[in-house]
Amino acid sequence: xxxxxLNKEEVTELKEIQDLQNSxxxxxxxxxxQLTNLKKDKEKISLNLTNSEQKSAKIAKKLEEKYGxxxxxxxxxxxxxx
Numbered sequence: 001x002x003x004x005x006l007n008k009e010e011v012t013e014l015k016e017i018q019d020l021q022n023s024x025x026x027x028x029x030x031x032x033x034q035l036t037n038l039k040k041d042k043e044k045i046s047l048n049l050t051n052s053e054q055k056s057a058k059i060a061k062k063l064e065e066k067y068g069x070x071x072x073x074x075x076x077x078x079x080x081x082x
Contacts, residue, residue, distance in 0.1 A: 070081040
């Protein structure tokens with residue numbers, strides 16, 4: 001089998017491409033890791049939002065039973081019947 005040695009420029013060019021690809025793969029891994037954490041955060045926030053909406057609905061029902069239909073001015077706590 002015949003062997004040929006590449007010149008320095010060719011070897012340097014190949015090493016640069018390999019280094020770039022390694023860097024890009026590393027960066028891709030970092031992005032995937034961040035996406036995983038963001039998805040977890042999104043799930044937590046969605047769960048908290050759902051819980052908040054349920055709590056809001058319970059409070060609204062309780063106030064409706066006590067005061068009837070209407071709206072509440074949160075700034076001054078005033079209830080206005082519908």
